Amino acid sequence: MRKKLGSLLVIAVFAAAACSSSATPSPAPTAPPPTSAVTSQATAVATPASTAVEGGNMVYALNGDMVLADPSLVSDGNSLFVEAQVVQGLLGLQPGTISTVIPVLAAALPTVSADGLTYTFTLRTGINFQDGTPFNADAVVYNYNRWQNYPPGDLQTNAYYYGAVFGGFGTASNVASVTAPDEQTVVITLKTPQSNFELASTLAVFGIQSPTALKAGNADTTPISSNKYAQGELPQGQDMVGTGPFIFKEWVPGDHITIVKNPNYWDAANAALLNQVTFKPIGDSTATLQALQSNGVDAAFSISPLDVKTAQSSGLTIIDRGSSCNQLNLDMNQSVGGKATIYANKNVRLAVSEAVNKQSYVDAFYSGLGKVPTGFMPPATTGFKAETLPAYSVSQAKADLAASSVTGSALNIDLYYPSNVVRPYMPDPKGIATAIANDLTAIGFTVNLKTEDWHGGYVSDATSGKFALYLFGWTCDWAGADNFLYTAWFGWSGGKPNPQFGWNNATANQDMLQALQATTPDAANALWGQVQDLLAQDLPVVPIVNSQPPGAYTSKVHGYVGASNGIEYLNTVWLSQ
């Protein structure tokens, strides 16, 4: 009996250990990554190629399944991570960076007309798609026209990014024409200048697929439920056919996705070292960690930040994701339900900004994988401008709160945080909210912590302006100022400020609109800089953290180049035996 009790105690200890590594859902996928960029320019290989071992089958844990096998029809990070290994676009990002645009299938960056309307691409020669058909200007034109002409219905709604980047489909799109004057030249003409064109074009959704395969696979079939190409049901070589270093082999929904080495890859110096990669969706963070610890998987795109120390002590390597591409804010809505909140008072916003001890949150919740922001978006973002943000000072915060003349029951405030979710920038929403509440209490607020399910109303209630003080963040789609400042947060809609903030600053909105249509990067960045100055003046939000979402790999894995926007290419990865 004593032995049995002893066993029970051992099991209880193990249970506690297992649970302590977080039983919360793993973070939702990071924002979708751009296209593959495994070019001769892209030489960010972490280990000298001479020591690399070719061959092997790597098992890679994703935190969810692929949604569709056609990159133009997806907008989730899991799908695009897989598809970026197979399909490439004209432009991509330098591996390991979030905003350095490089040519991939284009031979060089495009030449841009003085009016910012015409982009002329010269294509690389001698490239074949994985089905053996040639990559040329006609193929590019076919793909761009295909996206632009998606009919209303599920094809358009799934092709979210095309609509978002170009303002819609068909005649509503900002693309006037895509032409091929010769086999190696593509000219894309826009209706109005679009300063984010090059950076947004690095998204994997703009990957060029074989027109032959698209036609043979009836890839434009709608509804998508009967679209075998999009469902990934066609045989190898006929589905998701791109030019990348890996070929799509097989997808068993919910179980695995397999890609294999492209033996005829056009850039031999950067061909895949692995024979095969098997992606395994594991939706639970503790299960992911255990799969890594037991060598069931070789690498995992994400683990919980709360598991970082456990992972390191188990001999796992945390993926170095470099510059952050996300930001968590404490949003202060100045108008809820048509009524001004206490946050309409600038002194209150200033007091809140000074009361929060951001560094303590970074230390407590991010395992060293986060930094206190120096502005209103991540520093490596194109168009970023560092601002002088209010420093942590309880005494100054108290003084500013007193100066606001807000007293009594008005200091009894609600602070919302999401439940049943972990975001890359928010590993422990309740913990962070509790820490913020304690800091606000210290300067005189009475804080009521409130929560809603992330999937069950938090996002819609926050974005429709039902909360006054709440946690919200963004992971970049592309690392441009427009993506954070305009698309995600402060862009006006229907001539009105975003109800999420109630920040009624027409000058900032005008600057943003002008920046979107600027004809040169310098002009755009100057305008984005002005917007950030206005933000620093008005403080509609308190930037809390820029984090690097952690992933991990075992000691067998080498050559992994991480990036915090999730744009990671596996051609450089190899496994030691």
Add this chain to the structure above:
Amino acid sequence: MARFIVRRLLVAIPVLFGLSVILFLFLRLLPGGGPAEAILGQHATPQLVAQITATEGLDKPLYVQYLNYVGRLLHGDFGASFIDGREVAATFLIKFPATVELTIGALIFAVGLGIPLGRLAARHPNSWIDGIVTVISLFGISIPVFVLGYTLAFIFGVELHWLPTFGQLDPRLPINPVTHFAIIDAILAGHWYVIDAVAHLILPSIALGTIPLAVFTRITRASVIEVSNEDYVRTARAKGLTDRRVNDRHIMRNAWLPVTTVIGLETGALLAGAVLTETVFSWNGVGSWVVSSIQNHDYIVVQSLILIFATIFLTVNLIVDVGYAFLNPRIRYS
């Protein structure tokens, strides 16, 4: 018997109809908008939400949506997921074999261990053996499945490296998913890959089978003790029959009835999805699918799956009831 079966099948129709109506309404009352928000996440704008809502027909009156759904259902069309556009029936055929396999594994564990333990406890009532069996039962019922699952994975996977902690097969093995029953596919692939498939089944089967194990143990114990006190058992012993003969011919044959009922009910419940176990062990079955579909407000998937589960549950119950007649010829349905 035939009339009984037909009557039971007819009774199932209003049950399934009622369930479909309740489900249909309940799912649409979930907070947080519809599938459009789930599809778009933080990208959701009022315009895009309206566009998806219209595309998916969610802007139509509820009764129209319901009638459309039922109409398709009567034609054998379970609909398609809002999220990935994949036919529910097609995905079900991929995922259900995994759940069946896990259910069988859990039942082998629970029945194979639970009934002998129950018999053992019943043969030594109120002894230290009975006490140990009781403790095991209480442990099995009390410990949360996810705690047990993580613990098993930690001990046998992470620390000892004896057993795999996730999935149905080692992804590195070249096994084609022919039937989606991992063990059968592994046998078809040859090379003794079946050992890998069985190894993957062990931990989730134990985690999932622990509660049924406790239930079977308690029911078997109670049933055997009750039957052992029946007059005909005393008579059999008085006639000089051996213990073994009394046990096999008179006690167990009668004690099987309640045990069978419980096994049937548990089988139905297990087939309806082992949500936590499938999540902990990344088992590609229907349980985790239901959960993610609920989170995504993927109404069509949830509606169809729950109706399928209900049908399975009713069918298993019917089979159990019919099985009574064969186990005990004194029972006849009319």
